[in-house]
Amino acid sequence: MQKEHTIDHVLRATWQAVAKMYNEQAAKHGSTMATAFVLLNIDYENGTPSTSLGPQMGMEPTSLSRILKTMEEKGAIYREKNPEDGRSVLIKLTDYGKEMRKISRASVIAFNERVRGELSEEQINHFFEVTEKINQLIAEREIFKEIKRKAV
Template sequence: MSESNAPATVGDLLCFDLYATSRAVTAFYRPFLERTGLTYPQFLVLTLLWEQDEQPMGALAQRLDLESNTMSPLVKRMEKAGLLVRVTNPADERSVLVQLTDEGKKLRWLSHEMTGELGAALGMDDEEIAVLRKMLHRVRSGATS
């Protein structure tokens, strides 16, 4: 068997590199999140709401690429923790809007701290991070097309 026909090893797989990188970044964030009692998906929901408060639950799920059967329990746990509230959309009673509470707004510092620490840990400047993000967006959009 020639080298070009040799079976791929795990180390040869781009999918494994992406998977392992995702796990490493999530593990890096874990100590920050544990201080606040948040999970990584909860942090992502809060980040979207810090960008723009009062969003439809469906829009949040779509931006995070989550199914409604994943999003609903996630938001319910966050509501129970006092981080956000769900309200009926006055423009469409079939739609639920998600809004930050004061407690949810107070955690915004977390986003700034986590983002800065990750860049420093990677030893990458803002330009390098921008290039990496552009490449990852290309991978993600190509994988879903």
């Protein structure tokens, strides 16, 4: 099987192209795709507890901490004690962060509208069905069980 015809290769290559596109767009505004992703996951009005931010984005705590530190240094976010839980901290957007979030959101919307404009509703539905099935197979941890049985 040629690598160009494997599902994982196509997924990885496509995601790398999307990430590069978003990073190029973010760079025009002095940002990165990772920062934009964080901005989009912070509640616009109330902020988001730092402890829930990483899991909701699927990001490791070390990576998130580094991004949050940079965002704070650039004035996009600030930290505030959580009034509902004194042990946790809320990550909140500054006015600058809210502006950057609007730019990030507009970029995501533009990408999605363009792709949807090129595909039929049926193609979009199939795409989501396929990715949902792949995620289900991964979550069930069944993909490599057959290999283990054969190797034994």
